[in-house]
Amino acid sequence: MPAELRPSQALRLWHDVTLDLVRDTEHDLSARQMAVLLTIYLDLPPHTVRGLAEKLGVTKPAITRALDTMGRLGLVSRHRDPADRRNVVIQRTLAGALAVERLGDIVIARHRELPL
Amino acid sequence: MPAELRPSQALRLWHDVTLDLVRDTEHDLSARQMAVLLTIYLDLPPHTVRGLAEKLGVTKPAITRALDTMGRLGLVSRHRDPADRRNVVIQRTLAGALAVERLGDIVIARHRELPL
DNA sequence: GCTAAATGGAACGGTTCCGAAACGAATTCG
């Protein structure tokens, strides 16, 4: 576990990374979409619409729409589950992995630059 | 400066805090509004619409609307500058300070819980 | 004084998102 963050450092970190995301027009994902994206790329598969909706505490259509948008951006892909064809399995993509990796780089860089 | 974050830790931190914000319906601020709020509460005053627009790299009306929304939520207040009455000075509020403080607490808590 | 520049805001049209409700397809259960 890293060393404890002080309040001013925690807020500065959140501010700096958020500012980077706002300025980088490519990443205009909402908080909800961000949570969906990171859950898919950090938690163990398989991921379903229903599972994501429960994990985030939002309705199913909200997840469907978030996946629509992120699918259009190429960040995730959807596939019918052959075993139970009611289910849709959400899968990772190369572009999504790169976007997540880039976010990680931003957080690390901004964290490294935090003042004492 | 805190110890270096590893990529998996940086992404987990961003995911966990974002998830807290999504689940806490009160904080349905967009990334842009979040950046405005934190800039106001972290950077030195005075803050103007034009200055914020430049700092965030967005248009003036976007800042005006963000301030409208956040003013409605009681997170900031606006005042005409008596010295130059063209300017509007954005000021902090008690509710805004509390909201920012709560965000800091979330970031610190999620950071503290990061796995090795 | 009078024009020119600067500032914040309002109006407009378009896009996106929301939750609730309804729906089609697939599966399970009686």
Add this chain to the structure above:
DNA sequence: CGAATTCGTTTCGGAACCGTTCCATTTAGC
């Protein structure tokens, strides 16, 4: 088999946000 359940999606009306453009007010320059 037939009814009930599950799952993801679509539809609907409403709300929020976007950038562009234009405007009222105020200040600065001549």
